[in-house]
Amino acid sequence: MIDFLQMIISGIAVGSSYALMALGMVLIYKASEVPNFVQGEMALLPVFMAYMLIYSYGQSVFAAFFGALAFAMLLGCFIEFAVVRRAKNPNILGLIIITIGLEMVLLGFVSWKFGADQRVMPFPISSYSSIMIGDVYISTLDLLTLVTALVIMTCLFLFFRFSKLGVAMKATQQNETAARLMGIRTHRVKMISWGISATVGTVAGLLLAPVFMEPYMMWSPMLKGFAAAVIGGMTSLPGAVFGAYIVGIVEHLFGGYISMEYKAVVAFAVIVIVLCVRPSGLFARHYVKKV
Amino acid sequence: MKTTLFAVLCSALLVLGIAGPGNAEVGVTETEIHIGQWSPQTGPAAPWGAVARGTDAYFKWINANGGIHGRKLVHHYFDDAYNPAKTIAGVKQLQEQTGMFAWASGVGTACGLAVRDYLMEKKIPWVGPSAGSRHWVNPPYKYLFNVYPLYLGDAQLLTEYAITEMGKKKIAVVYQEDDYGKQGLEGTEYILKKHDMELVEAVPVAITDTDMRPHAMKLRQSDADAVLLFVTPGHVARVLGTAKAMKFEPQWMSTTTCGDCPLMIAITKGLYEGVITASFGMAKPTGHVGSVQHINDPVHERLAKFKTEIYEQFAAKDERWGYTFTAGIGFVEPLVEAIRRSGRDLTREKLVEELENMKDFQGLMGRISYAPFDPADPLTRVGQQEIFLQECTANGGSRILTEWQTTEFIPMSE
Numbered sequence: 001m002i003d004f005l006q007m008i009i010s011g012i013a014v015g016s017s018y019a020l021m022a023l024g025m026v027l028i029y030k031a032s033e034v035p036n037f038v039q040g041e042m043a044l045l046p047v048f049m050a051y052m053l054i055y056s057y058g059q060s061v062f063a064a065f066f067g068a069l070a071f072a073m074l075l076g077c078f079i080e081f082a083v084v085r086r087a088k089n090p091n092i093l094g095l096i097i098i099t100i101g102l103e104m105v106l107l108g109f110v111s112w113k114f115g116a117d118q119r120v121m122p123f124p125i126s127s128y129s130s131i132m133i134g135d136v137y138i139s140t141l142d143l144l145t146l147v148t149a150l151v152i153m154t155c156l157f158l159f160f161r162f163s164k165l166g167v168a169m170k171a172t173q174q175n176e177t178a179a180r181l182m183g184i185r186t187h188r189v190k191m192i193s194w195g196i197s198a199t200v201g202t203v204a205g206l207l208l209a210p211v212f213m214e215p216y217m218m219w220s221p222m223l224k225g226f227a228a229a230v231i232g233g234m235t236s237l238p239g240a241v242f243g244a245y246i247v248g249i250v251e252h253l254f255g256g257y258i259s260m261e262y263k264a265v266v267a268f269a270v271i272v273i274v275l276c277v278r279p280s281g282l283f284a285r286h287y288v289k290k291v
Numbered sequence: 292m293k294t295t296l297f298a299v300l301c302s303a304l305l306v307l308g309i310a311g312p313g314n315a316e317v318g319v320t321e322t323e324i325h326i327g328q329w330s331p332q333t334g335p336a337a338p339w340g341a342v343a344r345g346t347d348a349y350f351k352w353i354n355a356n357g358g359i360h361g362r363k364l365v366h367h368y369f370d371d372a373y374n375p376a377k378t379i380a381g382v383k384q385l386q387e388q389t390g391m392f393a394w395a396s397g398v399g400t401a402c403g404l405a406v407r408d409y410l411m412e413k414k415i416p417w418v419g420p421s422a423g424s425r426h427w428v429n430p431p432y433k434y435l436f437n438v439y440p441l442y443l444g445d446a447q448l449l450t451e452y453a454i455t456e457m458g459k460k461k462i463a464v465v466y467q468e469d470d471y472g473k474q475g476l477e478g479t480e481y482i483l484k485k486h487d488m489e490l491v492e493a494v495p496v497a498i499t500d501t502d503m504r505p506h507a508m509k510l511r512q513s514d515a516d517a518v519l520l521f522v523t524p525g526h527v528a529r530v531l532g533t534a535k536a537m538k539f540e541p542q543w544m545s546t547t548t549c550g551d552c553p554l555m556i557a558i559t560k561g562l563y564e565g566v567i568t569a570s571f572g573m574a575k576p577t578g579h580v581g582s583v584q585h586i587n588d589p590v591h592e593r594l595a596k597f598k599t600e601i602y603e604q605f606a607a608k609d610e611r612w613g614y615t616f617t618a619g620i621g622f623v624e625p626l627v628e629a630i631r632r633s634g635r636d637l638t639r640e641k642l643v644e645e646l647e648n649m650k651d652f653q654g655l656m657g658r659i660s661y662a663p664f665d666p667a668d669p670l671t672r673v674g675q676q677e678i679f680l681q682e683c684t685a686n687g688g689s690r691i692l693t694e695w696q697t698t699e700f701i702p703m704s705e
Contacts, residue, residue, distance in 0.1 A: 003512065010504040108333070115609060116337030118525055118558045128562065130536040139536035212501075212528055212558065216335045220501045255505035261468060264500035 002135045007252040013142035015248025016149040020204035021225025022232065022240035023156065024197040029234045030173040031193030032084060034095035040222030041106035042079065043201035046072040047209050047217075048114050051121055061122055065206055069199050076198030080191040111215045121209035145207045152200060153241055160237070169193055173235070220264075227267040231274045233281025242283065246270065316638045318392030324359070324630065324637065326350070327391035328368040329378050329406075330398050330421075335498075336373035338524070338615065339398045342421050343368040345619020346396055348605035349597075353627065355605075360635045364627075367391065373398070375405035382406045386415065393418065393642065396622040400424040400470040411435060416642055418629075419622035419674075423547065424470050428669040429703045434639075436646050436661060437674045438622050442471055444678055444698030445546040445569040446478025446519065452567070452680055452693070453517040453544060454486050463492035463515035463541075465506060465530060467522045472496070475521030475546065481701055491515050496522050507533040510541070520545040524555060531562045547571045547678065551614035553586060553687030564685045567692065569678045572656030573617050576679040576691045585688040587612065594655055617655060624654030625674070647671075657695055669700060676700065 021039060028036040036042075050068035053059040059067065079102060087098060123141070130139040160166035171179040172186045180186050204225075205218055225240075228247050232239025247267045255263035274282060318325035330343030350364040358364065367385050371377040378397075385391055393416040397403050400422040410417050411432045419438035420427050423445070427437045453459040464479050466472030476493055483489060492513035494506045507530060510518055518541045520527050527549050534540065543566045549555060550568040574584045575591040589595040597620060602612050610616060629645040630637060643664075651658045657677030665671050676697050681689035 003508070006508060007505070010508070014502045014504060111333055111337065116333075116340060117611060118338060118528070118554070120528075120558055120560055128532055128535040128560070130538070132538070137537050139533075141536075211532055212525055214335075214525065215337070217501075220499060251502070252505050256508065260505060260509070261495050261497060263505060264497040 003256065004253075006136050007256045008249055009136055009138055010142075011249030011252035012245055013138060013146060013248070014251070015228075015245035016142070016145040017204050017208060017221055018224040018228050018247055019149045019241045019244035020145075020152065020200055020207075021221050022228035022244045023152065023237060024201040024204075025225055025229040026232070026234060026237055026240045027156075027193050027197040027200065029229070031169065031190045031197075032080070032095065034084075034092065034099060035226065035229075035234070036197070037096065037099040037222070037226075038079065038102040038106065039197070039201050039225065040218030041103050041110070042072065042076055042198040043205035044110055044215065044218045045075060045106050046198070046202040047121070047205040047213070048110050050206065051114070051119070051209070051213065054122060061124055068206065069202055072198040072202035073195040076195035077191045079198075080194035084194070085187060085190070107215060114215070116215060119213045120211070121206070121213055123210035127210040141207065141210060145204075148203060148207065149241070152203065153237070156200075156237055165189070165192065224267055227271050230271050231282060233284025236281070236283035239281060239283025243281075316392060317390040319362070319637050322362055323365045324362050325365045325367060325389060325391050326626075327382065327385045327394045328366065328396055329371040329381055329402060330368055330396075331373035332370035334372035334374070336399065339373075339421070340370070341610065341613065341615035342396055342398050342619035342622065344607065344610060345616040346623050347619075348601050348610075348616075349620040349623065349627075351605040352597075352601045359627070359631050360637075362637075371402055373402060375399075375401045378402040379405045379409065382409065386413070391415065392637075392639070393626060395419060395626050396421045396619065398422070400426065403427070407432070407435065414639065416626075416639055416646075418626040418646070421618070421622055422471070423474075425474060425669075425701075425703060426470065428672045428700075430666060431664065431669050431672040433664045434643060435672060436625065437672055438625055438656070438659060440547065440569075440571050440657070440675050440678045440698065441673070441700070442474040442521065442546060443478035443481075443701050444676060446475045446521070447482050447698050447701075448569055448678055448680060448693075448696050449519055449544045449546075449567065450479045450482035453519075453542065454482070454488070457517065457542060459517035459542065460488075461491040461513065461515045461517070462488070463494070463510055463513050463518045464490060465494045465496060465510070465518060465520050465522055465526075467526070468495050468497055471548070472521040475519065478701065479519055496526055498523070500526075501529065503529040503533045506530060507537050507539060510534060511537050511539040515541050517542040517544060520549065522549075524549050524551070524558065527555065528558045528562075531559050531566075535562055542567065544568065550681065550689075552681070552683035552689050554611075554613055556683060556685065556687045561685060563683045565682060567680055567682050570681045570689065571618075571675065571678050572621055572654075573614055574679075574681065574689055574691060576694050580691050580694060583684055583688040583690045585686070586614065586617070587687075591655070597655070621655035624656075625649060625652055625659050628652055628654075669702065673700060 046068040050064040053064035127141045130137045168184045168189050172189045228243035229240045231243030254266045330340050332340040347366050350366045354363045369381045396419045398421040403420045416434045418436045423439040423442040466476045494509050545568045547569045550570045555563040584590045632645040633641040647661050647663050650660045657675045659674045662671040677695040680692040
């Protein structure tokens with residue numbers, strides 16, 4: 001029983017970082033209707049910028065993290081403004097290829113600028129400390145990730161529900177032409193969506209970096225975040241979070257009870273099962289356009 | 292008349308071209324020897340790209356000191372991103388378009404396996420694959436000379452030390468799901484069987500997996516008192532960190548792959564202190580057992596000389612002086628020595644002969660010996676079977692725990 005509880009807790013812990021990546025992907029999917037494969041690298045570059053601010057410019061950890069988040073916001077906006085928006089009537093495949101190309105460019109830049117050596121990010125709390133509840137443990141970093149994910153989820157919920165910009169984003173996603181006719185500057189809304197998405201992803205990156213940093217560090221969390229977003233339905237923020245925790249928990253239970261060898265890929269089996277049962281994902285609302 | 296003269300001239304040029312300027316060997320000219328190498332400069336294995344850069348700096352140093360018998364070493368290395376498909380494409384391109392005399396090192400078992408048969412069929416010497424895989428020598432190949440001590444040997448020595456010197460009773464293994472990890476597991480089980488013991492846990496790790504919580508949990512459940520890690524440095528850092536958070540702290544042990552104490556101490560934020568690893572060189576165990584050595588202040592005379600003359604003069608500005616860079620020198624020292632011994636009339640057959648005559652050659656690594664090719668005897672191509680154990684200290688130093696130890700070759704089971 002203790003083992004089972006431990007697996008659930010650990011699954012939730014790892015699911016929190018997947019949730020942050022999934023939220024980022026859903027934000028962009030809602031805005032631009034593209035599965036964003038540059039999500040990981042939009043977080044990677046700011047994380048390495050934070051590292052550079054600390055070690056090359058002697059900034060404090062907090063200043064560097066704040067700088068990284070601000071940079072992420074600008075980076076996301078820039079990518080939408082300078083690249084995605086410039087595509088002429090792109091179809092989904094074209095947009096996917098654009099994001100894959102951007103992923104390679106940013107990854108190549110980080111590898112070139114910072115090298116391939118492994119490193120770790122300084123962090124205010126130790127990534128090795130933990131709290132024990134009976135025989136069940138949770139590391140303080142995991143706990144922080146969990147709390148951060150919950151806070152960001154709540155903020156995003158309130159933002160979309162009550163803020164003017166959030167409502168404008170929802171309107172743009174549902175019907176861009178109608179939104180534009182209502183006076184919403186849809187391009188600007190999309191650009192800000194990319195910025196927020198990159199910032200949320202960077203939070204995940206900054207919480208992963210104290211354990212291990214290398215140019216490929218965001219690849220696996222991005223894929224798991226993508227899996228979670230697909231399970232949740234790609235357009236649902238609560239769905240993405242629910243999907244992320246499902247992925248985390250299933251991975252851990254599968255690794256603990258069935259096979260450690262296939263633990264890393266079980267998330268993709270979950271996608272197949274979910275899409276067979278509910279092709280739109282678990283939480284997606286299906287919009288039917290009249291013709 | 293003119294046509295006849297032209298035809299004669301063309302024929303003469305053709306004959307001279309085929310015959311060559313006194314030396315017909317591919318990749319060898321009057322002034323150059325062309326050596327090929329693949330290496331991941333990008334991709335997930337990019338930290339091992341320093342192997343090729345170490346080799347490159349070593350060749351530049353040799354050339355700056357006059358080359359070998361009047362010839363410069365021309366080093367052709369390419370980035371295969373640790374992708375066997377790219378390895379084979381790159382090797383074929385360089386071999387068939389430029390023409391390599393021999394191939395040096397080459398990171399990765401899968402990448403090496405992708406080109407092994409091609410190189411062997413063409414009878415092209417390949418010296419010092421940068422992976423301790425049994426596939427290089429079992430069965431042995433006439434033109435393939437291993438330098439890297441086999442992972443099977445690391446596992447034997449670590450397990451034996453844990454049982455006999457440290458009195459460990461419950462041994463677990465964390466192994467990568469590839470040749471590296473599986474041979475480590477096999478070597479550990481081989482020694483445990485000799486002691487009539489069994490593994491308390493064997494936890495596989497997928498190379499793409501970054502979440503080590505379930506793995507650490509399995510280890511904690513096993514209550515192991517020593518855990519051998521046959522995984523990458525990144526996975527080691529994650530396993531140690533997660534286990535520490537779970538308050539599970541056995542004696543950790545690992546292989547030559549994770550023997551770069553300064554790097555491992557840095558990426559584990561000091562958790563690597565006290566971890567025991569195998570080492571294939573770069574330190575001097577003889578006469579120094581019990582003392583601490585640091586790669587930045589080497590006791591090993593040859594290493595100290597290379598730091599000053601090769602690293603400080605020929606390495607790129609941001610290059611790290613570490614085990615991976617120096618291993619790139621160590622893996623190709625036997626090749627360079629054999630080229631030197633072959634003299635001016637360098638041919639592939641002469642090179643193979645000189646390698647086969649090599650006995651107890653010692654560069655940066657342990658003693659290396661080969662023997663005339665015997666298809667039934669892997670030991671004719673194993674090269675180095677010596678390793679020693681070290682314990683990493685808080686400042687990235689290595690406390691030498693044993694003298695050089697010769698490990699046993701375990702043949703592949705049928």
